Amino acid sequence: MTPHTHDVVPRPHWAAPSGKPPLSSRLMRATWRGLPARQHEVGWEPGLEVPAADGSLLRTDHYFPRTEGDFPTLLVRSPYGRGVPWSPLFGVLFAEQGFHVVLQSCRGTAGSGGRFDLWRNEAADGQAAVSWLRQQPWFTGILGTIGPSYLGYVQWALALDPPPELKAMVIQVGLHDPHALFHAGGGFLLENALAVGVGMTYQHQGMLPLLRAGLRLQRRMREITGARPLRRAYESALGEVPWLDGAMTHPDAGDPHWQGASVAEAAEGLSVPTCLITGWHDGLAGQSFQQFARLQRAGCASSLLVGPWTHTSAMQQGWPEVFAESLAWLRAHLCGDPAGLRPTPVRVHVGGEDTWRDLDDWPPAPATTAWFPAENGTLSGQSPVADGPLASLRYDPADPTPSVGGPSVSRSAGTRDNGTLEAREDVLTFTGPPLTEPVDVLGPVFARLRIATDTGHAEVFARLCDVDARGRSTNICDGLMRVRTSGATPSEVTVAMADTAHRFAAGHRIRLQVSGGAHPRYARSPGTGESSVEATRLQPVHLTVHSGSALTLPQGNP
Numbered sequence: 001m002t003p004h005t006h007d008v009v010p011r012p013h014w015a016a017p018s019g020k021p022p023l024s025s026r027l028m029r030a031t032w033r034g035l036p037a038r039q040h041e042v043g044w045e046p047g048l049e050v051p052a053a054d055g056s057l058l059r060t061d062h063y064f065p066r067t068e069g070d071f072p073t074l075l076v077r078s079p080y081g082r083g084v085p086w087s088p089l090f091g092v093l094f095a096e097q098g099f100h101v102v103l104q105s106c107r108g109t110a111g112s113g114g115r116f117d118l119w120r121n122e123a124a125d126g127q128a129a130v131s132w133l134r135q136q137p138w139f140t141g142i143l144g145t146i147g148p149s150y151l152g153y154v155q156w157a158l159a160l161d162p163p164p165e166l167k168a169m170v171i172q173v174g175l176h177d178p179h180a181l182f183h184a185g186g187g188f189l190l191e192n193a194l195a196v197g198v199g200m201t202y203q204h205q206g207m208l209p210l211l212r213a214g215l216r217l218q219r220r221m222r223e224i225t226g227a228r229p230l231r232r233a234y235e236s237a238l239g240e241v242p243w244l245d246g247a248m249t250h251p252d253a254g255d256p257h258w259q260g261a262s263v264a265e266a267a268e269g270l271s272v273p274t275c276l277i278t279g280w281h282d283g284l285a286g287q288s289f290q291q292f293a294r295l296q297r298a299g300c301a302s303s304l305l306v307g308p309w310t311h312t313s314a315m316q317q318g319w320p321e322v323f324a325e326s327l328a329w330l331r332a333h334l335c336g337d338p339a340g341l342r343p344t345p346v347r348v349h350v351g352g353e354d355t356w357r358d359l360d361d362w363p364p365a366p367a368t369t370a371w372f373p374a375e376n377g378t379l380s381g382q383s384p385v386a387d388g389p390l391a392s393l394r395y396d397p398a399d400p401t402p403s404v405g406g407p408s409v410s411r412s413a414g415t416r417d418n419g420t421l422e423a424r425e426d427v428l429t430f431t432g433p434p435l436t437e438p439v440d441v442l443g444p445v446f447a448r449l450r451i452a453t454d455t456g457h458a459e460v461f462a463r464l465c466d467v468d469a470r471g472r473s474t475n476i477c478d479g480l481m482r483v484r485t486s487g488a489t490p491s492e493v494t495v496a497m498a499d500t501a502h503r504f505a506a507g508h509r510i511r512l513q514v515s516g517g518a519h520p521r522y523a524r525s526p527g528t529g530e531s532s533v534e535a536t537r538l539q540p541v542h543l544t545v546h547s548g549s550a551l552t553l554p555q556g557n558p
Contacts (some may be wrong), residue, residue: 009332014137019044023089032088036289036322036327038096039066050104051130053124056113061102063091072142072334073100074127077122078152081110081204090146097327098335100138103172104129104152109204113152118200118243119153119178119261126158130165140163144187144334146326148172148315149409150200156291159266159274168333170326172277173314176287177262182247183408185495186482187459188523188532191403193281195410197234197244203282213238225520228536248533264275269296273301277307277322277328280351280477280500288501292362303329303341304362305499308347310413315537331434350440351415351476352390352466352503363443363499364556371432371544372552379432379512384547393426393546395527397538400511401426403521404477406463408497412521418473422513431467432510439504441476442552445497447512450490450546451483457529458483458541459522462495463513463552464551466504473510474513476502480522484529490546501556512551 019025021044045062052058061082065071074089083259091101106114107125128546133139134535143165147154152174159169175181179195182189194217202213217224217237227233232249234241250257267274278288288304295302305325328340346359373390374380395401401424405416422429447462463478479497504510517525525531527539 002168002327006428009555010446012137016043016064018046019046021063021092022083022087024084025092028084028088029092032319033100034096034325035093035323039098040067040096042092042095044091050129052104052107052112052114053121053128056107058104058107058113058125058129060102060104061087061091061389063103064382065095065098070140073102073133074330075102075104075133075145075398076142076145076147076151076255077104077106077118077126077129077159078147078151078206079106079109079116079200080150081105081206084207086205089319092147093323094330099144099330102129102133116200117246119157119471121153123160123263123478126154127161127163129474130158130163133165142167142334143168144168144330146170146172146330152176153178153263153378156266156271157269158359159272160263162270162272166272168330169272169274170277170329171274171288171291172322172326173279173282173284173311174276174288174290175284175447176266178247179253179258179261180287181284183251183253184253185459185480187480187525188248188251189283190230190522190523191361191410191412191521193244193248193409194224194234195366195408197238197241201238201241208278216252220337221520224412225523228538229534230523231533248448251531251533261502264290264294267300268293268300269298270295270300272328273333275303275305275325276327277305277314279307279311279314279318280349281310281405281407281413281415283311283407283413285392285407286498289362300431301333302345304307304346308349308351308354309410310407310411312411313414329465348501350503363554366442366556368552369555371512371543371553372547373430373512373549373551374547377428377430379430379510379551381432387547388543389452389546390549391428392459393428393516394540395525396540397424397524397527398540400524401461401515401517403442403518405475406521408521415474418463418475418513422473426515429516430512430514434507434509435504437461437506439510440502440556441504441553442501442537442556444499445477445554446490446552447495447497447549448552449495449514449549450492451485451548452490452544453483453485454542455527457525458485458495458543459517459525460495460543461515461518462497464497465502465511466502467509467511469507477499478518479519482525490544498500510553514545516541
């Protein structure tokens with residue numbers, strides 16, 4: 001990290017402008033319940049022009065408490081525009097609580113100059129924004145950052161070389177590795193790509209263009225996701241999106257295309273107190289867990305909140321909890337008021353019992369237990385003695401196994417009844433006996449599968465489900481991994497099925513679900529070994545699960 005030097009000069013008097021926040025923001029703010037009482041009236045200074053690193057002018061709005069005195073500043077940089085919902089969520093709400101809020105549009109979006117290029121300019125443009133802040137008469141030299149998703153990415157980018165004024169960060173359902181947003185386990189995350197494509201391309205243009213593009217995408221979803229080749233099929237709904245085409249056609253994280261994309265290293269050696277917030281069904285949850293581990297290793301003051309949310313619901317239904325967590329962190333580290341902090345760094349929502357649990361660390365490092373797929377679709381706590389095939393399925397990419405809920409950045413994420421999915425012939429299930437006592441699972445879940453195929457090329461989707469006393473099967477966590485096989489000999493593949501915190505109640509059963517994909521959450525595997533983005537030929541695959549496979553659960557204390 002390079003040293004930052006700048007002259008400290010007396011701050012001139014600042015005469016607050018008379019503007020009020022936009023009517024749309026005030027109306028939305030008035031509808032929210034369960035939030036702290038307003039402490040200040042809010043002023044608004046829109047349309048400021050802030051030089052980017054290359055001199056392009058970035059459109060910026062300034063929200064402030066209409067009260068005499070000094071207040072810390074929050075920097076929010078976004079490619080999604082500066083209107084609803086960002087204006088009320090951050091500009092209005094946090095100014096009400098005693099913060100200057102600077103809401104800036106990334107270059108090439110919402111009136112800002114230059115061209116938007118996913119991830120490439122955020123570190124330099126963030127530093128340029130801080131340089132501009134130093135010249136403002138109301139800036140006290142105490143700075144925090146906040147925001148979700150890509151608004152989290154720009155925070156990590158700034159933290160690669162944190163300015164001395166940066167005293168706290170709040171990263172909500174955040175991103176630090178763009179490659180992992182699009183690619184996981186050798187599969188292409190198609191649903192993520194389309195959701196990000198429509199949001200990045202249209203949201204900064206306003207709600208009406210975004211709505212039209214979203215409807216256009218929904219009308220053409222089957223055509224787009226079933227196209228051969230898949231590449232550029234989205235253009236019928238979104239138009240040309242060069243950065244999206246680049247993301248689709250570079251599956252290897254080590255490809256020069258992705259050089260500099262990941263800002264994971266910002267957490268290594270960081271000393272800026274950082275609050276991470278995510279949901280169990282957020283498609284970026286794994287990135288939050290990774291950064292929390294890095295922060296903990298660095299000895300950085302950090303906290304982690306994980307709720308029963310998706311990427312979108314965290315900022316909607318979960319907003320009262322998310323706002324309270326964010327405000328407490330910022331008050332503690334920008335205002336010297338730690339009263340709202342909890343005593344432990346980790347709080348997670350435990351599914352199955354609908355409670356919150358405070359922990360000293362994540363994962364809590366419990367002992368693991370293994371469950372073994374066995375004959376007749378059973379799941380046993382005893383390791384099998386005999387070797388051999390257990391069950392087979394036929395995966396047909398012309399009729400791909402559909403995705404049902406799970407973690408994603410789209411609105412289709414979340415828990416769902418898996419009954420219809422599990423009734424398909426291309427889905428295998430292995431189910432344990434009714435539990436005689438509750439079983440808590442806290443931490444990362446894995447499936448070690450021994451798989452044989454008749455083509456040598458497949459993808460394996462594994463899912464943990466909770467089956468209640470009525471037989472209803474609900475997804476808990478899952479993952480996908482590409483597998484290569486040779487002849488009839490099974491290959492061993494470990495599927496990382498994500499972290500979870502869930503209680504299986506007494507009388508419920510633990511289920512492992514196995515299939516050849518989850519479309520369109522993941523692009524369908526063509527079965528030929530070709531890229532799912534470029535393939536034009538489809539080949540059905542017979543996939544066989546062999547004994548010796550195991551589901552590994554991190555079992556917590558009840």
